[in-house]
Amino acid sequence: MDRQLRRAILSRGMNIQHAEAGDQLITKNLRTCDSIDQFYNDLHRYSFRLFLRDLLEFQPILSLTDLTHYCSPGAARRYLRNLQNLGIIRERDNEQFELLVDFVPNFGETLEWYLSEILRREFDAPASYRVVLKNGGVGGDYDVLALINDKLLYVEVKSSPPKAVDNAQVKNFLSRIRDLLPDLAFFFEDTHLRMKDKIVRLFEEELARRYGRFAGESFPVVRLKDELFHINHCVYIVNSKRGTARNFRICIRDALEYQLKRSGMPLSPGLTGETNGTQNS
Incomplete structure (x- = not known):
């Protein structure tokens, strides 16, 4: 945590126990700055954030139909391709996909x-x-x-x-x-x-x-x-x-x-x- 931010918290009489556990992040397996930047930029799209909520609801094995409640099949395929490139999911048979990160309970x-x-x-x-x-x-x-x-x-x-x-x-x-x-x-x-x-x-x-x-x-x-x-x-x-x-x-x-x-x-x-x-x- 930044020192100035820490100081602002402590000056209010609050003690910091811990922060940024990261154990429930979809991004926890991303290792490069480029991959983190790409995922951050994708999150600017509201439809992508809704897509990720569906992805987590139906994990670990996903079908395309599970992921089209808030976006078109074309958009869902594009999002899936981006997540594959980042190593967050992998494709299985018959348009099924698998989440590769450990269980993430929610978004x-x-x-x-x-x-x-x-x-x-x-x-x-x-x-x-x-x-x-x-x-x-x-x-x-x-x-x-x-x-x-x-x-x-x-x-x-x-x-x-x-x-x-x-x-x-x-x-x-x-x-x-x-x-x-x-x-x-x-x-x-x-x-x-x-x-x-x-x-x-x-x-x-x-x-x-x-x-x-x-x-x-x-x-x-x-x-x-x-x-x-x-x-x-x-x-x-x-x-x-x-x-x-x-x-x-x-x-x-x-x-x-x-x-x-x-x-x-x-x-x-x-x-x-x-x-x-x-x-x-």
């Missing part, structure tokens, strides 16, 4: 790795995934932690669709925020579905449970753009539609702009006198 850790790589590669941010901390009141791990502009970011990662998310997961997310005290927190759902219908409602219900009838005034869940929402410009509800890195960038910029405005930075356009760079004297 969760691979998605967490992918998001940490986005933060490292696209934002030049120190990042770590599946971080287990001690001294917190909530069990489990922190899916992704990163340092953005010297601000600690916590990302809770959900690979399942919104219908599989429940109140307990939102409750634990907010409790982990209370334990860690990050500067920013993202509740990320890898979906192109609407967040307003289910996820936003769960947040509103949990905030009302915690803070009573004034929760809507003190902690409103507000649409930022598209299906991106924020709570006081520090907690964000994020999906992957139109690109995960793009959505992260919108939220990070919004938080920075809000902080700068609060510090007195004159970011809003002036009412008069702003014409082609001239100024009143």
Whole structure:
């Protein structure tokens, strides 16, 4: 783990038990930078990520028909060919394929790795995934932690669709925020579905449970753009539609702009006198 990221965690009174176990990664057998880069670039496609979820559900022996729920047969063959070239699967007889890595229970850790790589590669941010901390009141791990502009970011990662998310997961997310005290927190759902219908409602219900009838005034869940929402410009509800890195960038910029405005930075356009760079004297 990066030293500055470690320092940011330790300064909050949390002890790091371990991070990045890697035992549930689809990529755990990849050895070269080129192969890791290729797999990372393939993950930018939402259909490929859905394809991998099917692949893990039907492992270790797979047929083409198992893998076409979310993509065409042509796309599935292309993805299979890429995975063969990477040594992740091998072809058997009658269009059957075999997963060559040891059993991977789900797509969760691979998605967490992918998001940490986005933060490292696209934002030049120190990042770590599946971080287990001690001294917190909530069990489990922190899916992704990163340092953005010297601000600690916590990302809770959900690979399942919104219908599989429940109140307990939102409750634990907010409790982990209370334990860690990050500067920013993202509740990320890898979906192109609407967040307003289910996820936003769960947040509103949990905030009302915690803070009573004034929760809507003190902690409103507000649409930022598209299906991106924020709570006081520090907690964000994020999906992957139109690109995960793009959505992260919108939220990070919004938080920075809000902080700068609060510090007195004159970011809003002036009412008069702003014409082609001239100024009143």
